[in-house]
Every structure is written in structure tokens, then in C-alpha cells.
Amino acid sequence: MCINPRASILMTFLLSCVAAGNMAVAADPSPTDLSRINIGELSQVQSETLLFTAQAARARAKEDIVNGAKTTTSVPVQTTQNAYTTPAPASNSTTQLPVVKTVFRMNNALYATLLYGSGFEVDASVGNAELPGGFKVISVSLDSVVLGHDGRRYPNVTADTQACSSGAALGYESAVQHVAGFSAMSGAVRIEPDIEADPLARQVARPTAVVQPITIAMQSDVVGTVLTAEGNRWGDITSELRQLVALLAPAPEAEEAELLVSSQHMHDPYVMAFMDRLDRAGVPFQTISSTLSDIKSLYQNAGKAFAGSIDSTQRQQEVIRIIGAAHARRASDVHFIVGHEITYIKFREDGLLREYGQIQSAVGNELCSSLFNSMCDVKSEGYYQPELKQDARMARTFLDQLGLSGARVATRPLVEGPLMVLRLIYDDQEKQSVDDLGFLPEQNLLFKRLRSLPYGVIILTGPTGSGKSKSLQVQINLLAEECKGTKHILTVEDPPEYPMRANQSPLGSNESWGESITNSVRLDPDILMYGEIRDLESAQGALRGGMTGHLVLSTLHTNNAVAAIPRLIDMGADTSLVTDPTLIVGLINQSLLPTLCKKCRVPARSQISTLDPQLVERLEKMTVLDQVYLAGPGCSLCRDGVNGRAAVAEILLPTHRFMEEIRKNGPSAARQYWVKHMDGITKVAHTLIKINTGLIDPRMAEAVVGPLDFDSYMLDAEAPEAEVHAQ
Structure with a gap:
């Protein structure tokens, strides 16, 4: 009988689990019973999926031992569940921070599928009533989901199981935690680092195993910091490579750093080698096509870019994060459309208006007020008045932080609330003829x-x-x-x-x-x-x-x-x-x-x-x-x-x-x-x-x-x- 490599590793791992007493096999005769599993007949995807859930079971058992409550856990084969077939989570599990499984659009609203530790799933959007565990959805965007609990904000990450847009293969999970005002970003954690991800496995849904994330503190990384600049965390790259790439620290709510790469050098061997280095270091990132002049400008402004954001108000930091995301997409305009319950944020990219995210209306009003009152130097009126049409210009201090040449602000009252539009102006040195x-x-x-x-x-x-x-x-x-x-x-x-x-x-x-x-x-x-x-x-x-x-x-x-x-x-x-x-x-x-x-x-x-x-x-x-x-x-x-x-x-x-x-x-x-x-x-x-x-x-x-x-x-x-x- 020919046993594929994953099956062989699975057999060794399962036997070690049983021998160690960290996991017991279910008494009920089922495919989860080791005596009933023909390991050699499992496909690579099946064996790897079972391996993931087995490891998760052992991790939970070890955690119980540490807590003084050793338990017996069966290994389930079915790892994909939904809210319609899975019972609600027990009271002791709802206090865990749920993981965002995916983000989808329905009836002109963005929804996040939240996955609790027991496998229970809930679809929620901004404005929903209290969720299991006392959580609330504060904001949803294509990049991030922010939850609230007992007055605290918990930025979480999206994990699109269909597109795997973060570039993580099957078996990767990551999470973002926010504790007492301290933001941290976790590295992508691979459960079995000795097994290469199966190409076929990338096409199937990620298993919902519980993973213990490795947390990498990001206290010293201000949003937008050029991490590949000299003296920073990844500043040891060569000067030649620095002309082609720039790695930016992520926003507190973001899952990934942003790697700007010259569009002409996407497949340069040195660029590919640096991407591989980031992957091996467990740094989640998204690749963004850029230009040589934009990358050069980032390094030129690295010493002062975003330097003032630490001392700025929280709302100013959030405005900077949103405009920074628009800048990374080369958006020409940013729209804040404040409604009764939800504020919609949209970017105009390449002439097309696209939705970026949704936040609570109260937060949207605060962002507009902060932007107009404290981040603009030339204003049609002295302070923000949402019931009036107003014009303003963003102050040079913030423009320098954002790497913009200018930003015009215009507002107008709508039926449901105010509309604020920012026109972003770039100094595109490459287009000079x-x-x-x-x-x-x-x-x-x-x-x-x-x-x-x-x-x-x-x-x-x-x-x-x-x-x-x-x-x-x-x-x-x-x-x-x-x-x-x-x-x-x-x-x-x-x-x-x-x-x-x-x-x-x-x-x-x-x-x-x-x-x-x-x-x-x-x-x-x-x-x-x-x-x-x-x-x-x-x-x-x-x-x-x-x-x-x-x-x-x-x-x-x-x-x-x-x-x-x-x-x-x-x-x-x-x-x-x-x-x-x-x-x-x-x-x-x-x-x-x-x-x-x-x-x-x-x-x-x-x-x-x-x-x-x-x-x-x-x-x-x-x-x-x-x-x-x-x-x-x-x-x-x-x-x-x-x-x-x-x-x-x-x-x-x-x-x-x-x-x-x-x-x-x-x-x-x-x-x-x-x-x-x-x-x-x-x-x-x-x-x-x-x-x-x-x-x-x-x-x-x-x-x-x-x-x-x-x-x-x-x-x-x-x-x-x-x-x-x-x-």
C-alpha cells in the first residue's frame, strides 16, 4: 500500500497524541475512530484537514491541562459548520474573541461572518444587536472588521476562504488583538511548518480549527511607517532592492502590511526573494503595484511620514489611516456619506467609485468634524457645521505625513446626513510630458x-x-x-x-x-x-x-x-x-x-x-x-x-x-x-x-x-x- 507523505505524518501524529494522553478517540464508531480510518486511502487534502483538526484538539487539551482541567476531546472529520446546523456556543466559549471568516455584501451592506471557538458562525453588520459573547460590530470594510465589547475596540482580520486574498495557503490563520489601547499584529501561523501547502488545498475552504496565534508586537510601528527604510525593522535590504519595494506598517485594524512593488519589477528575482523572506518570517502582507517615483518619495519622507500621528487624537489617526488606504490605491477622491445609522466610505479609483467600508454614523460624524476642525488650515467657516455646505483645504502638516501634494475638502448636507468629499492631489513626477x-x-x-x-x-x-x-x-x-x-x-x-x-x-x-x-x-x-x-x-x-x-x-x-x-x-x-x-x-x-x-x-x-x-x-x-x-x-x-x-x-x-x-x-x-x-x-x-x-x-x-x-x-x-x- 502506498501512503502519501501527509498521511504518513498524520499517522505518526495521531498515534503520538493518543500515547501522550492529550486526545482520546470517540467511542462512537465513526470515521474519527483511528481503528476505522484507512490512512492510505485518504487524499492529501483529507489527510491534511484531519491533521489540522487533530493538532487543534491537542492544543485545546494542552490548554486545559495548564488550566487544571484535563478533558477528553474527539477528533471531528467535519470541520466546516454553519449557523443553521451548529448549536449556539456555550457560555464559556462566547467570551473568546471571534475570528472573522469572511466579508460579503448583501442588500447594499457589508456583513462579516464571525467564527467562534466552538465552530458557531454568525453573520453580522454595523448596527446589529448584541452578538453572542456581548460583542458588537463597530465597522466593516473590505480590509478589516472592528468589534466592540465592554467599551473596548477589538480590531479583527478578514480571512476570505474562497479567494485566499491574503496569500496564505490552507493551514494559515492570523488574528489581531487590541488590549488596553495597545495594538498588535499576529504573524501568519502554520500548524505544520514541515508540510508544504498542497496546490489543490488552496482551492478549498480553510478548516475552522482553533489556532494559537503567534503575536508580534507592533508598538513601535506607526501606521504607514516604511519598515524597509534604513534603521527600521526590515531596513537591512540592499539599496538596489529599496528602489523597487517599500514595506509599510499596517493600520491597527488591518490584517496585513502593505508591500509596494514597482509594477515593472513584480517578477524580479530579488523582489520575489524578499517576498519569500517575509513569508518565512510569518509577516502577513498584501502586494500593491506602484511606481518607482512613489516608492522613492516614500523613502524621502520616511523620516517625517506619519511622525505626528502618535500625538494626534484618535480620530485624526483614523482619518489618516483611511486617507492612507486611499493613497495606496491611488484613489482620486474619498467620500464620507453619513446616514442615520451607517456611514459609508467610498474611494474613486481609476475613475470608478468603489465602497471601502462602513462605520457607525456617530463615528462618521466625529471623523468629519475632526478632519474639518483640526486637520484643515483654510476653511470657509471657522468650524464644522454639517447643516451647511463648506469648503476647506487640508493643512500642510498632514499632507506631508500622507505624501500628498494637496487635498480639497467639500461638504454638503443630504437628506439623511452630511456628505464630505476629499479630492486627493498627487505630485506624479513620472507624468511630466x-x-x-x-x-x-x-x-x-x-x-x-x-x-x-x-x-x-x-x-x-x-x-x-x-x-x-x-x-x-x-x-x-x-x-x-x-x-x-x-x-x-x-x-x-x-x-x-x-x-x-x-x-x-x-x-x-x-x-x-x-x-x-x-x-x-x-x-x-x-x-x-x-x-x-x-x-x-x-x-x-x-x-x-x-x-x-x-x-x-x-x-x-x-x-x-x-x-x-x-x-x-x-x-x-x-x-x-x-x-x-x-x-x-x-x-x-x-x-x-x-x-x-x-x-x-x-x-x-x-x-x-x-x-x-x-x-x-x-x-x-x-x-x-x-x-x-x-x-x-x-x-x-x-x-x-x-x-x-x-x-x-x-x-x-x-x-x-x-x-x-x-x-x-x-x-x-x-x-x-x-x-x-x-x-x-x-x-x-x-x-x-x-x-x-x-x-x-x-x-x-x-x-x-x-x-x-x-x-x-x-x-x-x-x-x-x-x-x-x-x-
């Missing part, structure tokens, strides 16, 4: 021509969150580089966002845009950048700057480039001025589209049956279908199949004939003239180029820019032929 942002080579040439002009007004338009400020930063930095310091570049922003090679000034708290623009012209500028044209006064100020010999750049909210002209007229600006091509010299409109992960994207043709028939018709008409890809399921390099965003845009340099079309026949006729006679590339046409190169999912594209055949019927022109541009 027009090509990096996703513009076409033809568009790059148009930008270059606009930068060469001595005066005039350039207006960059688009919806909120379309990347206008980032594009302005790139253009200002290129202007500074090209003039080699011979020109004075001055900005007026509300508030200053991205750092630029210019003299940046904030809009004064009691200063209007018109007043600030009038003042800026007196400061001997050559180039002026105004953050936004908001009203007639600011529009007139921008036009006045262009008329007095300055090159002026600003932004406006419109749906397309041509629409900027009627928008200014609607504000009350003089029609003869805004239709003068020597004054309005450039009109740009842009949007941002999620870019597909090249590792897990899937060909559209292979999924054609799942697509809307009308979309398929548009794809067959407007694209080369074999070159079109859809978002994949997600992989180690991305989230949900997308990885970053790119601009799609239209750039228009007005001529006298174009402006004449606007005056005589309106913006629609002028737009047709631009496309037919000025070789204009519309935003939809730019989108089609990116779809045809496999960069953009057509479904995501249509959600932002509209139907792919929009130009063909709006411009009353033939549909553009599908073409592929080199990117």
Missing part, C-alpha cells in the same frame, strides 16, 4: 505651438475630475523649461494643487477672483495661470490679461472645446472679444478614461455574446474588432482589470473663419467646420484610436464620452475609419 498624459503626437504639436505664443488666452475645459489641473501643471512646467527662467510665471489658485515651476499664490479668503486677477497683472508677469474661470468677473479678468500682452491659461467646465465660447458669452462676456481668434488662441477639452491592465485584459471577440447588441454593432462599424479588448477579472498588477487612467482630448486653435461660423451659424456649425476643414480630432475620435490599440474598454469609454458613433450623426459626416496610431 504631454505624451505621458495620453495625448496624441498631433496634439502634442498643437500644445507646443500654443506655448510659443507671446499672448492670448488658452482655455482648458472638461468635467470635474477630468485632469485639467494636471494638464495645466505639465504645460506650466514645460513653459518654464522652454523659457529657461527668463519669464515670470505667476498663478492664482483656489487652492494651489500641484507644485509647479512658477510663483504659486492662493486665492485670499476675503478676495474675489476678479480682485486677485486684477492684482496679479500688477506684479510684472509674463505668463498667468488662473485656476478657474467661475463667473463674469473672472472671465473679464482673464480676457483683460490676454489683451494686455500676457499669455493666460485657465480652466472652464464644458462638454467640448467649442462650447467654451458660448459658455463665456452666457456668463456675460463681450461676444466680439470671445470670438476674436487673436485673443482666444486655444480651446482644449479632455476627459480621463481607465486604461486596461495588459496582463489580464481579454479580447472583445471572445466575450462578444456578453456585450450589448447595439454596442457590438457600433464596434463592428467603428473599430477593428480583433484589436479591441475588455477589462479582465483583475490580477496581481491591477484592481478589477484597470491600471491607471489616460486623457482623451480635442485641441482647437481658432481661426477667423472658425470664429465667423460661430457668430453667424452657432457652435454646432463651427464644430463641423473644424472637423471637415481644419482636420480636427474630436474627443470621440481620440477615444476610438485608444480602443483600437487595446488600451480602453469600449464600455467604460461610452460611459464617459458617449456612444462611439457620436460624431457620425452629430457632425452629419461620414464615420471616421478605424485606424491604429502608434502610442
